[in-house]
Amino acid sequence: MTEMTHSGIIIVGLGPGGIQDLTLEARRVLLEAAEGEQIVYFRTIIHPTVEPLKQDIPKLRIESFDRLYDESEDWSMLYQQIATEICDRAQEQSILYAVPGHPLIGETSVQLVLQQARARGIATRIVSGLSFIEPVCNMLSLDPFEVGAQIVDATNLATLRPDELAGHVIPTVPLMVVQVYNRRLATEVKLALGEFYPDEWIVKLVRAAGVGEDEAVLEMPLYELDRNNFANHLSTLYVPPVGTLAALRAPETLRSITERLRREPDGCPWDRQQTHETLKRYVIEETYEVVEALEEQNMDKLAEELGDLLLQVYLHAEVARQSDEFTIGDVYEQINAKLIRRHPHVFGDAEVENAGQVVQNWDAIKQQERASAGVDIQQESILDRVPQATPALMVAQEYQKRVAKSGFEFTSLPDVYAKIKEEMAEIEAATTLEEQREEIGDLLFITAKLARFFKIDAEEALRLANRKFQQRFQSMEAIAHEEERLLTSYSTAEWEVLWARAKTSV
Incomplete structure (x- = not known):
């Protein structure tokens, strides 16, 4: 504990307005200050108690901080500046600080004075007053x-x-x-x-x-x-x-709405029927719609789609609450605790030099958490815990990333190209549907490996290729509409011309 000095701060509450609301203790303290010719620092003298006080205690010496209200351009620093000046003076001599109402009710400056005083080892005393409340x-x-x-x-x-x-x-x-x-x-x-x-x-x-x-x-x-x-x-x-x-912008409103939708008997029949199992498809759909909005760089759409995804979180939490499994509070607790725990360089004393160290720390902390939970990490495969519901190209690249850390990796880009040629040859040699399916899968897997070599997200690359094809084909449809022709009427040569035109426009 910090040792207290002989200086100190007495904080006096002046009450809400009229001098009749000033407590006897507050008047006594102010009277003693006047008799000792001690300055009393008022947060503001724009208060109806001040003028009657001057008449009641003529010797009262007053200084105020009203100048700071006009000088300050930063609201967040106004009360901090008052507190600093009070504590600076208190380190030289005892100080009286007078504030409207009760010092501990609606008085931010007082809270800051108390914080600084504790840090500096300055004694404080509160003289209560009737609050404005x-x-x-x-x-x-x-x-x-x-x-x-x-x-x-x-x-x-x-x-x-x-x-x-x-x-x-x-x-x-x-x-x-x-x-x-x-x-x-x-x-x-x-x-x-x-x-x-x-x-x-x-x-x-x-x-x-x-x-x-x-x-x-x-x-x-x-x-x-x-x-x-x-x-x-x-x-x-x-x-x-x-x-x-x-209250459409308040987080609590969404919780209230989802609870109301699933309430018996006057909620929504469809929402009441939903389970964790039936809602799975909507989580996936909404996730991809968020990704689509991101790729389109459509921020209005992104805000809407993030809301739809958030709804799925709240719906699952409400289903769980009704089944006594967990509540939305558990969801908040889990993610908040995890973020704090896995960012010791932000919320703790750890130090990092770059993002790579952050990832290393994250992985190490995850391992510690699993060991603490009783998981035998030595017996665990490095390919475990990759959700199989994840898109296949993403799973392929995650597997490749993990095994590469153990040394199972192509040493050069030409080796990858050679493997792609090998898989193409095996597709040509395949004679049954099962063989063709297997070899095409192998080709897709090694293509994902090629994307990793270029530090490209294979899933994203394919989505962009899909979008590009969609735009170009829709451009061809528009041309056909302008020419008043059916798509099925075009010959192969005409399709090639259409495709070339679409490529130049999209």
């Missing part, structure tokens, strides 16, 4: 515990990327966004919430809760949040929840 909930007639309300700091919300918001905002439960202190921040909050809520969603801006006649609840559509100057340091935004089926 009570008067805000009073104005909204809301019990935050009953409805499970979320409370987020506006500055923190503004720093999140769109892909991070899903872990911080659940649109199907009530949301309170605190410290929406100016119009610029209101814009960032609006843009963040637009990830989940409709632009026309009616929200409530609660101003000056607990400050008598200044209290107000302003209703407006979300898109108007920054089209006025209503936001200030005493503003809390209340966002009512959307219905489950309306």
Whole structure:
């Protein structure tokens, strides 16, 4: 444990608004500071308690961090800068830091002060205050515990990327966004919430809760949040929840939908009939449709197809949940734990120099995991655990990659060409259907080996060849349509001309 110094930080809660809400302990601490001519650092003096405090305690010496709100262009660094300045001063002398409400409720700067103070060995003490939550909930007639309300700091919300918001905002439960202190921040909050809520969603801006006649609840559509100057340091935004089926960008909605589809007796008859076995074909189909979208470089289609593939994950998880096999939480746990475990260079102390070392570490960790699970690795074939449902060309190249590591590999490209010629000769010599099938299989296998020599994915190469053939043949169909002829009317020579024309256009 870090040794504490004689310096320290007392963090005082000023309450939500009126000076009548200031606790006796908070007033005593502030009075002692004034009598000792000690400066009290206020996060902001834009708070209705400040002016009455000056009258009540005339000797009170105040400095604030309001300048940082105007100077800061990086929301994520604003409170960090405040915390750093507080702790820097506290290493020289005892510091009083005053914040609105309760220091531990909706006060990001306080959390950062506590973190830095612990790291620097600075003692801290909290002087509680009435939080903003009570008067805000009073104005909204809301019990935050009953409805499970979320409370987020506006500055923190503004720093999140769109892909991070899903872990911080659940649109199907009530949301309170605190410290929406100016119009610029209101814009960032609006843009963040637009990830989940409709632009026309009616929200409530609660101003000056607990400050008598200044209290107000302003209703407006979300898109108007920054089209006025209503936001200030005493503003809390209340966002009512959307219905489950309306939260289309929330991960939880997909889980809810799949559960509803399989629910007895009012779900979907088709979905209720599905099993792990019947869903297998759809997993395969959706996987290939994702690959197709990737090859077409169609990002809109890719987003749609990834959604279809994700649906298969959730459907299998729901089938398993209903059969008491596992839940979607187990799926998350397995993949999250695996990624953390197999990336010690990211989440641990291991070091790597390149991607090749990453692969080596990955394979070594996999071996350790299997040994820990009781698998006799010494008795295991290097060709085990290649799913046979995988496309045959992919299996061929995976086998070839594995055996090459043991030294079973052609030494040169001419050797591969020679083997291809040998397989061609064996096809010509084959006389039965069984022999022809076997020799053609051998030719395909060695062709996959040739692709490996060129570092080409054989499956991808064949897919591209299929796509190229499709486009060229469809081009010939279009030409035939323009010529008002049936495809079956073309002679072999005419087909060759058509093919040559199609090659030049595609």
